[in-house]
Amino acid sequence: MNAPTRIHRSQLRIPATYMRGGTSKGVFFQLDDLPEAARRPGPARDALLVRVIGSPDPYGKHTDGMGGATSSTSKVVIISKSAVPGHDVDYLYGQVPIEGNFIDWSGNCGNLSSAVGPFAIAHGLVDAGRVPADGTCTVRIWQANIGKTIVAHVPVTGGEVQETGDFELDGVTFPAAEIALEFLDPADEGEDGGAMFPTGHAAEDLIVEGVGTFRATLINAGVPVVFLEAAALGYDGTELQPAINEDKAMLAKLEAIRAAGAVRMGLVQDASQAAARPLTPKIAFVAPPRDYVSSSGKPVHAADIDLLARAISMGKLHHAMMGTASVAIATAAAVPGTVVNAAAGGGTRDVVRFGHPSGTLRVGAEVGEAGGQWVATKAVMSRSARVLMEGTVRVPADVFEGVGQ
Incomplete structure:
Protein backbone atom coordinates (compact mmCIF):
# COMPACT_ATOMS: atom_id res chain seq x y z
CA MET A 1 0.00 0.00 0.00
CA ILE A 179 21.69 58.67 16.77
CA ALA A 180 21.85 59.75 20.41
CA LEU A 181 20.16 57.42 22.90
CA GLU A 182 19.03 58.16 26.44
CA PHE A 183 18.30 55.17 28.67
CA LEU A 184 16.09 56.60 31.43
CA ASP A 185 16.23 55.15 34.96
CA PRO A 186 18.30 52.22 33.69
CA ALA A 187 18.68 50.74 37.17
CA ASP A 188 15.37 51.88 38.69
CA GLU A 189 14.05 48.78 40.48
CA GLY A 190 16.25 46.59 38.29
CA GLU A 191 15.23 44.10 35.63
CA ASP A 192 13.40 41.80 38.06
CA GLY A 193 12.33 44.22 40.74
CA GLY A 194 15.59 44.56 42.70
CA ALA A 195 17.90 47.49 43.40
CA MET A 196 20.83 48.63 41.26
CA PHE A 197 22.98 46.37 43.41
CA PRO A 198 20.60 43.47 44.12
CA THR A 199 22.83 42.02 46.85
CA GLY A 200 23.29 45.40 48.52
CA HIS A 201 27.04 45.51 47.81
CA ALA A 202 29.05 47.53 45.30
CA ALA A 203 31.57 44.68 45.32
CA GLU A 204 31.70 41.29 47.04
CA ASP A 205 33.31 37.89 46.95
CA LEU A 206 31.33 35.64 44.63
CA ILE A 207 31.75 31.97 45.53
CA VAL A 208 31.49 29.63 42.55
CA GLU A 209 31.29 26.02 43.61
CA GLY A 210 34.05 23.91 42.12
CA VAL A 211 35.64 26.94 40.42
CA GLY A 212 36.77 29.46 43.04
CA THR A 213 36.00 32.81 44.65
CA PHE A 214 36.07 36.02 42.64
CA ARG A 215 35.83 39.70 43.56
CA ALA A 216 32.75 40.84 41.66
CA THR A 217 30.26 43.63 41.15
CA LEU A 218 26.70 42.44 40.49
CA ILE A 219 24.67 45.25 39.00
CA ASN A 220 21.30 45.84 37.35
CA ALA A 221 21.78 48.81 35.03
CA GLY A 222 20.68 48.51 31.43
CA VAL A 223 21.03 44.76 31.86
CA PRO A 224 22.09 42.53 34.77
CA VAL A 225 25.88 42.10 34.63
CA VAL A 226 28.46 40.20 36.66
CA PHE A 227 31.70 42.21 36.54
CA LEU A 228 35.01 40.54 37.39
CA GLU A 229 38.64 41.61 37.57
CA ALA A 230 40.47 40.48 34.44
CA ALA A 231 43.55 39.54 36.47
CA ALA A 232 41.54 37.01 38.49
CA LEU A 233 40.94 35.12 35.24
CA GLY A 234 44.58 35.34 34.15
CA TYR A 235 43.83 38.11 31.63
CA ASP A 236 45.08 41.68 31.24
CA GLY A 237 41.92 43.03 29.56
CA THR A 238 43.38 43.42 26.07
CA GLU A 239 42.17 40.03 24.82
CA LEU A 240 40.46 39.68 21.43
CA GLN A 241 37.95 37.02 20.41
CA PRO A 242 40.32 34.16 19.48
CA ALA A 243 42.04 34.23 22.88
CA ILE A 244 38.78 33.44 24.65
CA ASN A 245 36.41 31.91 22.13
CA GLU A 246 38.87 29.16 21.27
CA ASP A 247 39.41 28.30 24.94
CA LYS A 248 36.56 25.92 25.78
CA ALA A 249 37.74 25.43 29.35
CA MET A 250 37.65 29.19 30.00
CA LEU A 251 34.22 29.55 28.38
CA ALA A 252 32.92 26.80 30.67
CA LYS A 253 34.48 28.55 33.67
CA LEU A 254 32.91 31.87 32.71
CA GLU A 255 29.51 30.21 32.28
CA ALA A 256 29.79 28.68 35.75
CA ILE A 257 30.58 32.12 37.18
CA ARG A 258 27.67 33.63 35.25
CA ALA A 259 25.30 30.98 36.60
CA ALA A 260 26.48 31.59 40.16
CA GLY A 261 25.97 35.32 39.65
CA ALA A 262 22.46 34.71 38.33
CA VAL A 263 21.59 32.87 41.54
CA ARG A 264 23.21 35.52 43.74
CA MET A 265 21.26 38.26 41.90
CA GLY A 266 17.98 36.39 42.33
CA LEU A 267 17.44 35.91 38.60
CA VAL A 268 17.23 32.12 38.95
CA GLN A 269 16.81 29.85 41.96
CA ASP A 270 19.40 27.28 40.94
CA ALA A 271 22.53 27.54 38.77
CA SER A 272 21.17 24.82 36.48
CA GLN A 273 18.39 27.20 35.41
CA ALA A 274 20.82 29.78 34.01
CA ALA A 275 21.20 27.86 30.74
CA ALA A 276 17.55 28.61 29.92
CA ARG A 277 18.24 32.36 29.98
CA PRO A 278 21.64 32.76 28.29
CA LEU A 279 20.98 36.42 27.46
CA THR A 280 21.05 37.57 31.09
CA PRO A 281 22.94 38.15 33.23
CA LYS A 282 25.92 39.16 31.16
CA ILE A 283 29.42 38.46 32.41
CA ALA A 284 32.25 40.91 31.82
CA PHE A 285 35.77 41.56 33.05
CA VAL A 286 37.63 44.83 33.43
CA ALA A 287 41.19 46.04 33.87
CA PRO A 288 43.13 49.30 34.12
CA PRO A 289 44.03 50.87 30.75
CA ARG A 290 46.98 49.73 28.67
CA ASP A 291 47.98 49.92 25.03
CA TYR A 292 46.69 47.26 22.64
CA VAL A 293 45.75 46.73 19.01
CA SER A 294 42.06 46.31 18.20
CA SER A 295 40.61 43.56 16.02
CA SER A 296 40.75 45.89 13.00
CA GLY A 297 44.45 46.61 13.55
CA LYS A 298 43.78 50.05 14.98
CA PRO A 299 46.05 51.00 17.93
CA VAL A 300 44.27 51.88 21.16
CA HIS A 301 46.37 53.94 23.55
CA ALA A 302 46.08 53.69 27.32
CA ALA A 303 46.13 57.49 27.58
CA ASP A 304 42.89 57.68 25.56
CA ILE A 305 40.75 55.39 27.73
CA ASP A 306 39.71 55.07 31.38
CA LEU A 307 39.66 51.28 31.52
CA LEU A 308 39.50 48.07 29.51
CA ALA A 309 36.32 46.01 29.28
CA ARG A 310 35.45 42.69 27.68
CA ALA A 311 32.02 41.04 27.79
CA ILE A 312 30.64 37.61 27.04
CA SER A 313 27.43 37.42 24.99
CA MET A 314 25.60 34.13 24.49
CA GLY A 315 28.66 32.15 25.53
CA LYS A 316 31.23 33.97 23.36
CA LEU A 317 33.36 37.09 23.70
CA HIS A 318 31.51 39.96 22.02
CA HIS A 319 33.34 41.50 19.06
CA ALA A 320 32.79 45.01 20.45
CA MET A 321 30.48 45.81 23.39
CA MET A 322 26.77 45.29 23.91
CA GLY A 323 24.87 48.56 24.29
CA THR A 324 23.17 47.45 27.49
CA ALA A 325 26.46 46.28 28.96
CA SER A 326 27.90 49.69 28.05
CA VAL A 327 25.19 51.27 30.21
CA ALA A 328 26.20 48.95 33.05
CA ILE A 329 29.89 49.81 32.59
CA ALA A 330 29.23 53.56 32.73
CA THR A 331 26.93 53.22 35.74
CA ALA A 332 29.29 50.97 37.67
CA ALA A 333 32.27 53.20 36.81
CA ALA A 334 30.45 56.13 38.43
CA VAL A 335 30.01 54.35 41.79
CA PRO A 336 33.01 54.20 44.13
CA GLY A 337 33.85 50.72 45.36
CA THR A 338 32.84 48.71 42.29
CA VAL A 339 35.43 46.65 40.44
CA VAL A 340 34.70 48.78 37.37
CA ASN A 341 35.33 52.02 39.26
CA ALA A 342 38.58 50.58 40.66
CA ALA A 343 39.76 49.59 37.17
CA ALA A 344 39.07 53.17 36.04
CA GLY A 345 41.25 54.54 38.84
CA GLY A 346 38.59 55.25 41.46
CA GLY A 347 37.05 58.62 42.21
CA THR A 348 33.80 59.90 40.74
CA ARG A 349 32.89 60.41 37.10
CA ASP A 350 29.83 60.94 34.91
CA VAL A 351 31.48 59.88 31.62
CA VAL A 352 33.70 56.92 30.89
CA ARG A 353 35.61 55.88 27.79
CA PHE A 354 36.57 52.23 27.72
CA GLY A 355 38.51 50.02 25.37
CA HIS A 356 36.80 46.96 23.86
CA PRO A 357 37.94 44.41 21.24
CA SER A 358 36.98 46.64 18.29
CA GLY A 359 38.15 49.98 19.70
CA THR A 360 36.71 52.45 22.18
CA LEU A 361 33.33 53.74 23.32
CA ARG A 362 32.27 56.77 25.34
CA VAL A 363 29.19 56.48 27.59
CA GLY A 364 27.75 58.83 30.17
CA ALA A 365 25.80 57.97 33.31
CA GLU A 366 24.04 60.09 35.93
CA VAL A 367 24.02 58.41 39.34
CA GLY A 368 23.37 59.46 42.92
CA GLU A 369 22.36 58.23 46.34
CA ALA A 370 18.77 58.20 47.57
CA GLY A 371 17.42 56.50 50.66
CA GLY A 372 20.75 54.88 51.33
CA GLN A 373 20.90 53.26 47.89
CA TRP A 374 22.60 54.13 44.64
CA VAL A 375 20.26 55.05 41.79
CA ALA A 376 20.87 55.90 38.15
CA THR A 377 18.67 58.44 36.42
CA LYS A 378 20.08 58.30 32.90
CA ALA A 379 22.72 56.75 30.66
CA VAL A 380 23.63 58.35 27.34
CA MET A 381 25.49 57.04 24.30
CA SER A 382 25.59 57.47 20.54
CA ARG A 383 25.04 54.78 17.96
CA SER A 384 24.04 54.62 14.29
CA ALA A 385 21.54 52.53 12.34
Whole structure:
Protein backbone atom coordinates (compact mmCIF):
# COMPACT_ATOMS: atom_id res chain seq x y z
CA MET A 1 0.00 0.00 0.00
CA ASN A 2 1.40 3.34 -1.03
CA ALA A 3 2.02 5.96 1.67
CA PRO A 4 -0.22 9.02 1.40
CA THR A 5 1.25 11.87 -0.59
CA ARG A 6 2.22 14.79 1.60
CA ILE A 7 1.02 18.17 0.39
CA HIS A 8 3.75 20.81 0.53
CA ARG A 9 2.31 24.26 0.98
CA SER A 10 3.77 27.55 -0.20
CA GLN A 11 5.93 29.52 2.19
CA LEU A 12 4.51 32.29 4.36
CA ARG A 13 5.47 35.78 3.25
CA ILE A 14 5.83 38.24 6.12
CA PRO A 15 6.73 41.94 5.71
CA ALA A 16 10.07 42.56 7.43
CA THR A 17 13.05 44.89 7.53
CA TYR A 18 16.64 43.77 8.03
CA MET A 19 18.46 46.49 9.98
CA ARG A 20 21.78 47.23 11.53
CA GLY A 21 21.67 49.01 14.84
CA GLY A 22 25.00 49.85 16.46
CA THR A 23 27.24 46.79 16.23
CA SER A 24 24.30 44.39 15.87
CA LYS A 25 21.75 43.56 13.22
CA GLY A 26 18.40 41.80 13.26
CA VAL A 27 15.07 41.21 11.57
CA PHE A 28 12.43 43.84 12.43
CA PHE A 29 8.68 43.22 12.25
CA GLN A 30 5.59 45.29 12.87
CA LEU A 31 3.38 43.37 15.27
CA ASP A 32 0.33 43.59 13.00
CA ASP A 33 2.28 42.11 10.08
CA LEU A 34 2.92 38.84 11.90
CA PRO A 35 0.60 35.88 11.32
CA GLU A 36 -2.33 35.96 13.77
CA ALA A 37 -0.92 33.10 15.86
CA ALA A 38 2.35 34.97 16.38
CA ARG A 39 0.89 38.31 17.45
CA ARG A 40 0.91 37.26 21.10
CA PRO A 41 3.63 35.73 23.26
CA GLY A 42 3.83 31.96 23.24
CA PRO A 43 5.14 28.87 21.47
CA ALA A 44 3.74 29.86 18.05
CA ARG A 45 5.52 33.21 18.05
CA ASP A 46 8.77 31.63 19.20
CA ALA A 47 8.57 28.84 16.62
CA LEU A 48 8.07 31.35 13.80
CA LEU A 49 10.90 33.67 14.80
CA VAL A 50 13.36 30.89 15.55
CA ARG A 51 12.71 29.57 12.02
CA VAL A 52 13.16 33.06 10.55
CA ILE A 53 16.65 33.19 12.03
CA GLY A 54 17.47 29.61 11.03
CA SER A 55 17.83 28.01 14.45
CA PRO A 56 18.48 25.52 15.83
CA ASP A 57 21.47 24.97 13.58
CA PRO A 58 23.90 22.21 14.64
CA TYR A 59 26.24 23.40 11.88
CA GLY A 60 26.44 26.82 13.55
CA LYS A 61 26.04 28.77 10.30
CA HIS A 62 22.37 29.84 9.98
CA THR A 63 22.59 28.93 6.32
CA ASP A 64 18.81 28.40 6.08
CA GLY A 65 17.75 31.58 7.82
CA MET A 66 18.34 35.29 8.30
CA GLY A 67 20.66 34.92 11.28
CA GLY A 68 24.38 35.54 11.11
CA ALA A 69 25.40 32.74 13.49
CA THR A 70 26.74 35.14 16.13
CA SER A 71 25.16 36.69 19.21
CA SER A 72 25.29 40.07 17.45
CA THR A 73 23.37 38.93 14.38
CA SER A 74 20.85 36.35 15.64
CA LYS A 75 18.19 38.79 16.77
CA VAL A 76 14.53 39.63 16.17
CA VAL A 77 12.54 42.76 17.01
CA ILE A 78 8.79 43.38 17.15
CA ILE A 79 7.55 46.99 17.01
CA SER A 80 4.03 48.29 17.59
CA LYS A 81 2.26 51.55 18.32
CA SER A 82 2.73 52.06 22.03
CA ALA A 83 0.05 51.21 24.55
CA VAL A 84 2.04 53.06 27.23
CA PRO A 85 1.10 56.75 27.68
CA GLY A 86 3.81 59.19 26.68
CA HIS A 87 5.54 56.76 24.32
CA ASP A 88 5.49 56.38 20.55
CA VAL A 89 6.26 52.68 20.14
CA ASP A 90 6.63 49.47 22.10
CA TYR A 91 9.85 47.62 21.36
CA LEU A 92 10.19 43.90 22.06
CA TYR A 93 13.54 42.19 21.54
CA GLY A 94 14.34 38.48 21.19
CA GLN A 95 17.77 36.83 21.26
CA VAL A 96 17.88 33.56 19.30
CA PRO A 97 20.51 31.00 20.34
CA ILE A 98 22.36 29.47 17.40
CA GLU A 99 21.90 25.87 18.48
CA GLY A 100 18.89 26.31 20.79
CA ASN A 101 15.25 25.92 19.83
CA PHE A 102 13.95 28.84 21.90
CA ILE A 103 14.10 32.62 22.22
CA ASP A 104 15.43 34.49 25.25
CA TRP A 105 13.15 37.46 25.94
CA SER A 106 14.78 38.33 29.30
CA GLY A 107 16.64 41.49 28.29
CA ASN A 108 17.17 44.32 25.86
CA CYS A 109 19.64 44.90 23.02
CA GLY A 110 21.13 48.35 23.48
CA ASN A 111 22.64 48.33 20.00
CA LEU A 112 19.40 47.51 18.19
CA SER A 113 17.69 50.15 20.32
CA SER A 114 19.27 52.68 17.95
CA ALA A 115 17.35 51.21 15.00
CA VAL A 116 13.93 51.38 16.68
CA GLY A 117 13.45 55.13 16.25
CA PRO A 118 14.34 55.10 12.53
CA PHE A 119 12.07 52.09 11.97
CA ALA A 120 9.19 53.79 13.80
CA ILE A 121 9.51 57.00 11.78
CA ALA A 122 9.82 55.20 8.45
CA HIS A 123 6.72 53.08 9.15
CA GLY A 124 4.48 55.94 10.23
CA LEU A 125 4.39 54.96 13.89
CA VAL A 126 5.41 58.46 14.98
CA ASP A 127 2.88 61.25 14.48
CA ALA A 128 3.72 62.97 11.20
CA GLY A 129 3.39 66.40 12.81
CA ARG A 130 6.37 65.61 15.04
CA VAL A 131 8.68 64.64 12.19
CA PRO A 132 10.52 67.75 10.97
CA ALA A 133 11.44 68.34 7.36
CA ASP A 134 15.00 68.80 8.52
CA GLY A 135 16.37 68.41 12.02
CA THR A 136 16.02 65.86 14.80
CA CYS A 137 12.97 63.76 15.63
CA THR A 138 12.67 62.59 19.23
CA VAL A 139 11.14 59.12 19.55
CA ARG A 140 10.05 57.82 22.95
CA ILE A 141 10.39 54.05 23.08
CA TRP A 142 8.92 51.67 25.64
CA GLN A 143 11.34 48.77 26.03
CA ALA A 144 8.79 46.04 26.70
CA ASN A 145 11.22 43.32 27.80
CA ILE A 146 12.39 45.23 30.87
CA GLY A 147 9.79 47.97 31.22
CA LYS A 148 12.08 50.95 30.61
CA THR A 149 12.00 54.15 28.56
CA ILE A 150 14.54 54.87 25.83
CA VAL A 151 14.60 58.24 24.09
CA ALA A 152 16.10 58.23 20.60
CA HIS A 153 17.15 61.42 18.83
CA VAL A 154 17.00 60.57 15.13
CA PRO A 155 18.35 62.89 12.40
CA VAL A 156 15.89 63.72 9.63
CA THR A 157 16.63 65.20 6.21
CA GLY A 158 13.96 66.02 3.65
CA GLY A 159 11.30 64.52 5.92
CA GLU A 160 12.99 61.12 5.94
CA VAL A 161 15.34 59.38 8.34
CA GLN A 162 18.92 60.31 7.57
CA GLU A 163 21.04 57.16 7.51
CA THR A 164 24.31 58.27 5.97
CA GLY A 165 26.74 60.56 7.75
CA ASP A 166 30.20 60.97 9.23
CA PHE A 167 29.69 59.34 12.64
CA GLU A 168 32.16 56.52 13.17
CA LEU A 169 31.51 53.67 15.60
CA ASP A 170 34.26 51.19 16.40
CA GLY A 171 33.00 47.76 15.41
CA VAL A 172 31.10 49.09 12.38
CA THR A 173 32.98 49.28 9.08
CA PHE A 174 31.38 52.36 7.50
CA PRO A 175 30.36 55.75 8.94
CA ALA A 176 26.69 56.70 9.22
CA ALA A 177 24.40 59.27 10.83
CA GLU A 178 24.67 59.65 14.59
CA ILE A 179 21.69 58.67 16.77
CA ALA A 180 21.85 59.75 20.41
CA LEU A 181 20.16 57.42 22.90
CA GLU A 182 19.03 58.16 26.44
CA PHE A 183 18.30 55.17 28.67
CA LEU A 184 16.09 56.60 31.43
CA ASP A 185 16.23 55.15 34.96
CA PRO A 186 18.30 52.22 33.69
CA ALA A 187 18.68 50.74 37.17
CA ASP A 188 15.37 51.88 38.69
CA GLU A 189 14.05 48.78 40.48
CA GLY A 190 16.25 46.59 38.29
CA GLU A 191 15.23 44.10 35.63
CA ASP A 192 13.40 41.80 38.06
CA GLY A 193 12.33 44.22 40.74
CA GLY A 194 15.59 44.56 42.70
CA ALA A 195 17.90 47.49 43.40
CA MET A 196 20.83 48.63 41.26
CA PHE A 197 22.98 46.37 43.41
CA PRO A 198 20.60 43.47 44.12
CA THR A 199 22.83 42.02 46.85
CA GLY A 200 23.29 45.40 48.52
CA HIS A 201 27.04 45.51 47.81
CA ALA A 202 29.05 47.53 45.30
CA ALA A 203 31.57 44.68 45.32
CA GLU A 204 31.70 41.29 47.04
CA ASP A 205 33.31 37.89 46.95
CA LEU A 206 31.33 35.64 44.63
CA ILE A 207 31.75 31.97 45.53
CA VAL A 208 31.49 29.63 42.55
CA GLU A 209 31.29 26.02 43.61
CA GLY A 210 34.05 23.91 42.12
CA VAL A 211 35.64 26.94 40.42
CA GLY A 212 36.77 29.46 43.04
CA THR A 213 36.00 32.81 44.65
CA PHE A 214 36.07 36.02 42.64
CA ARG A 215 35.83 39.70 43.56
CA ALA A 216 32.75 40.84 41.66
CA THR A 217 30.26 43.63 41.15
CA LEU A 218 26.70 42.44 40.49
CA ILE A 219 24.67 45.25 39.00
CA ASN A 220 21.30 45.84 37.35
CA ALA A 221 21.78 48.81 35.03
CA GLY A 222 20.68 48.51 31.43
CA VAL A 223 21.03 44.76 31.86
CA PRO A 224 22.09 42.53 34.77
CA VAL A 225 25.88 42.10 34.63
CA VAL A 226 28.46 40.20 36.66
CA PHE A 227 31.70 42.21 36.54
CA LEU A 228 35.01 40.54 37.39
CA GLU A 229 38.64 41.61 37.57
CA ALA A 230 40.47 40.48 34.44
CA ALA A 231 43.55 39.54 36.47
CA ALA A 232 41.54 37.01 38.49
CA LEU A 233 40.94 35.12 35.24
CA GLY A 234 44.58 35.34 34.15
CA TYR A 235 43.83 38.11 31.63
CA ASP A 236 45.08 41.68 31.24
CA GLY A 237 41.92 43.03 29.56
CA THR A 238 43.38 43.42 26.07
CA GLU A 239 42.17 40.03 24.82
CA LEU A 240 40.46 39.68 21.43
CA GLN A 241 37.95 37.02 20.41
CA PRO A 242 40.32 34.16 19.48
CA ALA A 243 42.04 34.23 22.88
CA ILE A 244 38.78 33.44 24.65
CA ASN A 245 36.41 31.91 22.13
CA GLU A 246 38.87 29.16 21.27
CA ASP A 247 39.41 28.30 24.94
CA LYS A 248 36.56 25.92 25.78
CA ALA A 249 37.74 25.43 29.35
CA MET A 250 37.65 29.19 30.00
CA LEU A 251 34.22 29.55 28.38
CA ALA A 252 32.92 26.80 30.67
CA LYS A 253 34.48 28.55 33.67
CA LEU A 254 32.91 31.87 32.71
CA GLU A 255 29.51 30.21 32.28
CA ALA A 256 29.79 28.68 35.75
CA ILE A 257 30.58 32.12 37.18
CA ARG A 258 27.67 33.63 35.25
CA ALA A 259 25.30 30.98 36.60
CA ALA A 260 26.48 31.59 40.16
CA GLY A 261 25.97 35.32 39.65
CA ALA A 262 22.46 34.71 38.33
CA VAL A 263 21.59 32.87 41.54
CA ARG A 264 23.21 35.52 43.74
CA MET A 265 21.26 38.26 41.90
CA GLY A 266 17.98 36.39 42.33
CA LEU A 267 17.44 35.91 38.60
CA VAL A 268 17.23 32.12 38.95
CA GLN A 269 16.81 29.85 41.96
CA ASP A 270 19.40 27.28 40.94
CA ALA A 271 22.53 27.54 38.77
CA SER A 272 21.17 24.82 36.48
CA GLN A 273 18.39 27.20 35.41
CA ALA A 274 20.82 29.78 34.01
CA ALA A 275 21.20 27.86 30.74
CA ALA A 276 17.55 28.61 29.92
CA ARG A 277 18.24 32.36 29.98
CA PRO A 278 21.64 32.76 28.29
CA LEU A 279 20.98 36.42 27.46
CA THR A 280 21.05 37.57 31.09
CA PRO A 281 22.94 38.15 33.23
CA LYS A 282 25.92 39.16 31.16
CA ILE A 283 29.42 38.46 32.41
CA ALA A 284 32.25 40.91 31.82
CA PHE A 285 35.77 41.56 33.05
CA VAL A 286 37.63 44.83 33.43
CA ALA A 287 41.19 46.04 33.87
CA PRO A 288 43.13 49.30 34.12
CA PRO A 289 44.03 50.87 30.75
CA ARG A 290 46.98 49.73 28.67
CA ASP A 291 47.98 49.92 25.03
CA TYR A 292 46.69 47.26 22.64
CA VAL A 293 45.75 46.73 19.01
CA SER A 294 42.06 46.31 18.20
CA SER A 295 40.61 43.56 16.02
CA SER A 296 40.75 45.89 13.00
CA GLY A 297 44.45 46.61 13.55
CA LYS A 298 43.78 50.05 14.98
CA PRO A 299 46.05 51.00 17.93
CA VAL A 300 44.27 51.88 21.16
CA HIS A 301 46.37 53.94 23.55
CA ALA A 302 46.08 53.69 27.32
CA ALA A 303 46.13 57.49 27.58
CA ASP A 304 42.89 57.68 25.56
CA ILE A 305 40.75 55.39 27.73
CA ASP A 306 39.71 55.07 31.38
CA LEU A 307 39.66 51.28 31.52
CA LEU A 308 39.50 48.07 29.51
CA ALA A 309 36.32 46.01 29.28
CA ARG A 310 35.45 42.69 27.68
CA ALA A 311 32.02 41.04 27.79
CA ILE A 312 30.64 37.61 27.04
CA SER A 313 27.43 37.42 24.99
CA MET A 314 25.60 34.13 24.49
CA GLY A 315 28.66 32.15 25.53
CA LYS A 316 31.23 33.97 23.36
CA LEU A 317 33.36 37.09 23.70
CA HIS A 318 31.51 39.96 22.02
CA HIS A 319 33.34 41.50 19.06
CA ALA A 320 32.79 45.01 20.45
CA MET A 321 30.48 45.81 23.39
CA MET A 322 26.77 45.29 23.91
CA GLY A 323 24.87 48.56 24.29
CA THR A 324 23.17 47.45 27.49
CA ALA A 325 26.46 46.28 28.96
CA SER A 326 27.90 49.69 28.05
CA VAL A 327 25.19 51.27 30.21
CA ALA A 328 26.20 48.95 33.05
CA ILE A 329 29.89 49.81 32.59
CA ALA A 330 29.23 53.56 32.73
CA THR A 331 26.93 53.22 35.74
CA ALA A 332 29.29 50.97 37.67
CA ALA A 333 32.27 53.20 36.81
CA ALA A 334 30.45 56.13 38.43
CA VAL A 335 30.01 54.35 41.79
CA PRO A 336 33.01 54.20 44.13
CA GLY A 337 33.85 50.72 45.36
CA THR A 338 32.84 48.71 42.29
CA VAL A 339 35.43 46.65 40.44
CA VAL A 340 34.70 48.78 37.37
CA ASN A 341 35.33 52.02 39.26
CA ALA A 342 38.58 50.58 40.66
CA ALA A 343 39.76 49.59 37.17
CA ALA A 344 39.07 53.17 36.04
CA GLY A 345 41.25 54.54 38.84
CA GLY A 346 38.59 55.25 41.46
CA GLY A 347 37.05 58.62 42.21
CA THR A 348 33.80 59.90 40.74
CA ARG A 349 32.89 60.41 37.10
CA ASP A 350 29.83 60.94 34.91
CA VAL A 351 31.48 59.88 31.62
CA VAL A 352 33.70 56.92 30.89
CA ARG A 353 35.61 55.88 27.79
CA PHE A 354 36.57 52.23 27.72
CA GLY A 355 38.51 50.02 25.37
CA HIS A 356 36.80 46.96 23.86
CA PRO A 357 37.94 44.41 21.24
CA SER A 358 36.98 46.64 18.29
CA GLY A 359 38.15 49.98 19.70
CA THR A 360 36.71 52.45 22.18
CA LEU A 361 33.33 53.74 23.32
CA ARG A 362 32.27 56.77 25.34
CA VAL A 363 29.19 56.48 27.59
CA GLY A 364 27.75 58.83 30.17
CA ALA A 365 25.80 57.97 33.31
CA GLU A 366 24.04 60.09 35.93
CA VAL A 367 24.02 58.41 39.34
CA GLY A 368 23.37 59.46 42.92
CA GLU A 369 22.36 58.23 46.34
CA ALA A 370 18.77 58.20 47.57
CA GLY A 371 17.42 56.50 50.66
CA GLY A 372 20.75 54.88 51.33
CA GLN A 373 20.90 53.26 47.89
CA TRP A 374 22.60 54.13 44.64
CA VAL A 375 20.26 55.05 41.79
CA ALA A 376 20.87 55.90 38.15
CA THR A 377 18.67 58.44 36.42
CA LYS A 378 20.08 58.30 32.90
CA ALA A 379 22.72 56.75 30.66
CA VAL A 380 23.63 58.35 27.34
CA MET A 381 25.49 57.04 24.30
CA SER A 382 25.59 57.47 20.54
CA ARG A 383 25.04 54.78 17.96
CA SER A 384 24.04 54.62 14.29
CA ALA A 385 21.54 52.53 12.34
CA ARG A 386 20.80 51.66 8.74
CA VAL A 387 18.25 49.67 6.75
CA LEU A 388 20.05 46.81 5.01
CA MET A 389 17.06 45.27 3.23
CA GLU A 390 13.29 45.48 3.32
CA GLY A 391 10.51 43.43 1.79
CA THR A 392 9.17 40.04 2.89
CA VAL A 393 10.84 37.24 4.75
CA ARG A 394 9.73 33.73 3.77
CA VAL A 395 9.12 30.92 6.22
CA PRO A 396 7.84 27.37 5.57
CA ALA A 397 4.10 27.27 6.27
CA ASP A 398 4.43 24.16 8.43
CA VAL A 399 6.30 26.16 11.07
CA PHE A 400 3.22 26.11 13.33
CA GLU A 401 2.49 22.39 13.00
CA GLY A 402 2.52 20.64 16.36
CA VAL A 403 3.07 23.92 18.21
CA GLY A 404 0.70 25.13 20.88
CA GLN A 405 -0.88 28.47 20.18
